[in-house]
Amino acid sequence: MDQFTLNLIFVGLTFALYIGIAIWARAGTTSEFYAAGQGVNPVLNGMATGADWMSAASFISMAGIIALAPTGGYTQSAYLMGWTGGYVLLALLLAPYLRKFGKFTVPEFIGDRFYSGGARLLAVICLIVISVTYVIGQMRGVGVTFSRFLEVSTDTGLYIGAAIVFAYAVFGGMKGITYTQVAQYVVLIIAYTIPAIFISLQLTGNFLPQLGLIGTHEASGVAFLTKLDQVVTELGFTAYTADSPNMLNMFLFTMSLMIGTAGLPHVIIRFFTVPKVADARYSAGWALVFIALLYTVAPAVGSMARLNLTTTMWPNAVSGNALDGEAISRADIDSNPQLSWIRTWEQTGLLVMEDKNGDGFIQYYNDANPALQTIATERGWTGNEVTKVDNDIMVLANPEIAALPGWVIALVAAGALAAALSTAAGLLLAISSAISHDLIKGSINPNISEKGELLAARISMGFAIVVATYLGLNPPGFAAQVVALAFGLAAATIFPALMMGIFSTRINKEGAIAGMLLGLIFTAVYIFVYKGWFFIPGTNMLPDTAANYVFGISPLSIGAVGALVNFGAAYIVSSMTAAPPQKVQDLVESIRIPKGAGSATHH
Amino acid sequence: MADKTSSNAYWAANLRIIGISLVIWFICSFGLGIILRPALEGIRIGGADLGFWFAQNGSIYVFLVLIFVYAARMNKLDREYGVEE
Numbered sequence: 015m016d017q018f019t020l021n022l023i024f025v026g027l028t029f030a031l032y033i034g035i036a037i038w039a040r041a042g043t044t045s046e047f048y049a050a051g052q053g054v055n056p057v058l059n060g061m062a063t064g065a066d067w068m069s070a071a072s073f074i075s076m077a078g079i080i081a082l083a084p085t086g087g088y089t090q091s092a093y094l095m096g097w098t099g100g101y102v103l104l105a106l107l108l109a110p111y112l113r114k115f116g117k118f119t120v121p122e123f124i125g126d127r128f129y130s131g132g133a134r135l136l137a138v139i140c141l142i143v144i145s146v147t148y149v150i151g152q153m154r155g156v157g158v159t160f161s162r163f164l165e166v167s168t169d170t171g172l173y174i175g176a177a178i179v180f181a182y183a184v185f186g187g188m189k190g191i192t193y194t195q196v197a198q199y200v201v202l203i204i205a206y207t208i209p210a211i212f213i214s215l216q217l218t219g220n221f222l223p224q225l226g227l228i229g230t231h232e233a234s235g236v237a238f239l240t241k242l243d244q245v246v247t248e249l250g251f252t253a254y255t256a257d258s259p260n261m262l263n264m265f266l267f268t269m270s271l272m273i274g275t276a277g278l279p280h281v282i283i284r285f286f287t288v289p290k291v292a293d294a295r296y297s298a299g300w301a302l303v304f305i306a307l308l309y310t311v312a313p314a315v316g317s318m319a320r321l322n323l324t325t326t327m328w329p330n331a332v333s334g335n336a337l338d339g340e341a342i343s344r345a346d347i348d349s350n351p352q353l354s355w356i357r358t359w360e361q362t363g364l365l366v367m368e369d370k371n372g373d374g375f376i377q378y379y380n381d382a383n384p385a386l387q388t389i390a391t392e393r394g395w396t397g398n399e400v401t402k403v404d405n406d407i408m409v410l411a412n413p414e415i416a417a418l419p420g421w422v423i424a425l426v427a428a429g430a431l432a433a434a435l436s437t438a439a440g441l442l443l444a445i446s447s448a449i450s451h452d453l454i455k456g457s458i459n460p461n462i463s464e465k466g467e468l469l470a471a472r473i474s475m476g477f478a479i480v481v482a483t484y485l486g487l488n489p490p491g492f493a494a495q496v497v498a499l500a501f502g503l504a505a506a507t508i509f510p511a512l513m514m515g516i517f518s519t520r521i522n523k524e525g526a527i528a529g530m531l532l533g534l535i536f537t538a539v540y541i542f543v544y545k546g547w548f549f550i551p552g553t554n555m556l557p558d559t560a561a562n563y564v565f566g567i568s569p570l571s572i573g574a575v576g577a578l579v580n581f582g583a584a585y586i587v588s589s590m591t592a593a594p595p596q597k598v599q600d601l602v603e604s605i606r607i608p609k610g611a612g613s614a615t616h617h
Numbered sequence: 618m619a620d621k622t623s624s625n626a627y628w629a630a631n632l633r634i635i636g637i638s639l640v641i642w643f644i645c646s647f648g649l650g651i652i653l654r655p656a657l658e659g660i661r662i663g664g665a666d667l668g669f670w671f672a673q674n675g676s677i678y679v680f681l682v683l684i685f686v687y688a689a690r691m692n693k694l695d696r697e698y699g700v701e702e
Contacts, residue, residue, distance in 0.1 A: 090671035093645045098677045102642045105684045106635050110691070223676055228663025255669050265651055268651025292692050292702045299684035306677045313673040585676060606628055609700040 036182030047187030060300025067185025070155025073433035078408030081138035105298035151485025163427035205429020223314035250383030270573035274501035277509030291608035328354035355414035362406035446475035506533035506576025523589030533580030
């Protein structure tokens with residue numbers, strides 16, 4: 015059976031499963047549509063949250079970003095700590111209290127707690143910007159995976175993906191999404207870990223990739239990470255375990271990702287779906303269990319892919335010094351069936367090799383390193399001949415690089431689609447509930463019937479899918495940069511507003527609005543100064559390089575500072591204006607006590 | 618419904634648990650994984666140094682234990698103060 019048929023079978027079977035679940039779990043009430051009737055077991059909810067959270071970025075991109083970072087793999091640890099540590103903040107600071115509050119959306123809490131339609135509207139705007147930004151990346155991920163593995167165009171892939179999400183998100187709402195996500199989690203985690211286990215066994219003899227990372231490289235007998243450092247530094251690259259060039263920036267980047275994670279609306283609403291406050295606490299823990307299964311494997315996937323890629327280019331590096339032998343020859347790449355993955359990825363343009371000096375060999379090295387320039391002159395090299403390795407191919411090509419069987423490759427394709435579709439569905443639900451519940455029921459037509467609201471929710475979900483598909487087909491050139499904006503805004507607006515709303519009775523309407531606005535403006539302006547106003551190319555006021563950053567803080571890391579601005583402004587303005595009404599102070603007191611959460615949901 | 622003093626004591630106990638948990642959260646990630654890494658370069662965990670391991674794997678394990686311990690302690694606290702559901 016050829017690879018294409020295998021891919022088709024795996025993807026087709028998983029899609030049939032998702033549709034089957036959607037039909038079984040149709041939503042009949044608004045409570046089921048927005049919060050799955052608040053009847054989801056915390057373990058299952060944790061699994062669904064894991065799938066919701068782990069997007070195309072986690073599945074496809076993260077290990078590649080770590081593997082290929084020019085400053086070394088260690089410096090990208092911010093993603094690993096940031097995207098998991100945020101769950102500690104969620105469990106401790108937000109989830110149980112928001113569950114006790116017992117409503118459906120994040121803007122609803124902000125509107126009630128700060129007794130202000132303006133605050134609610136501001137939260138809706140932040141939520142829509144964050145979620146739409148995020149969903150574009152998922153739709154692209156679906157398109158790319160389809161075009162690579164199912165040999166249809168990226169656009170056709172996108173239409174198929176959108177139709178599937180439409181089927182289970184519009185009819186099932188949160189209930190359908192939750193149970194589909196459970197299935198998607200299972201698919202994606204198997205797809206991620208099986209190749210990692212095979213590769214860890216090949217390189218280090220350890221069954222667990224987590225142990226392989228700190229284990230011994232069998233072919234050379236030295237520690238795996240030592241071997242990796244030796245191989246990459248010999249070729250002039252920065253050592254994989256090298257320290258961060260700017261500790262402050264790494265600190266703030268990690269912090270921004272953590273509080274950004276805790277402030278992402280589509281993650282927060284997951285904690286509205288469990289039956290009790292105690293379940294919300296455990297649910298965050300279960301979510302992290304399922305997320306950690308992928309995140310603790312990712313550094314092994316990244317570092318092993320980097321070693322495999324390098325030893326493929328320099329066969330002598332497997333057990334000795336890379337430069338003692340010849341680089342791989344173009345003829346070998348073109349004829350060796352083991353290296354057919356290089357040819358397939360060259361066709362996508364994500365991997366580019368160019369024999370610059372025409373010697374028939376492909377020399378892969380860091381041509382910006384003076385020591386390597388000397389060697390290059392001696393040997394007649396005229397520059398690094400691997401001119402492009404896209405971060406995204408590291409995970410998708412991993413099973414092929416390690417020459418694993420065809421069904422593993424098909425599984426990875428199904429896993430990448432599961433990761434992208436599950437996150438897209440969660441985001442679309444967050445967008446549609448903000449529109450139907452916060453905008454339509456909250457301000458435009460408060461007397462709308464339950465049936466009418468449910469219809470409005472479905473129509474806004476359908477509308478959101480159309481917009482997301484359009485943006486996926488015509489991605490704004492800045493799709494990668496806007497992720498910084500999504501996390502920056504979540505960190506600088508939603509997280510501080512929620513946290514202060516719970517932990518302070520004194521923060522009032524004026525303080526919360528001032529804090530959110532200043533946090534929003536500060537963060538957005540800092541990003542725009544380096545990335546261009548509204549990401550329009552050429553409108554940036556300072557070059558986007560480390561030398562120009564204030565204290566070396568990159569636009570990706572500014573969300574943590576924006577959060578501080580928000581906290582500070584909210585505190586100062588609140589202390590100068592009247593305390594919140596007694597009713598609101600009582601509300602804060604009541605959400606701090608778990609007792610009575612069941613009754614709070616019937617409103 | 619618990620009276621005012623008891624609910625204040627419950628909240629104070631809750632804040633204490635959160636505070637301790639956040640200190641551990643900070644030490645295992647920002648502390649060992651970033652700030653203290655250069656100072657602890659000599660301590661090895663398998664083939665990695667302590668800071669590298671905490672940054673890429675160890676902190677995540679600590680986060681996990683932390684959330685479950687927190688949830689268990691809070692559930693116990695809820696029962697002590699009679700505020701559980």
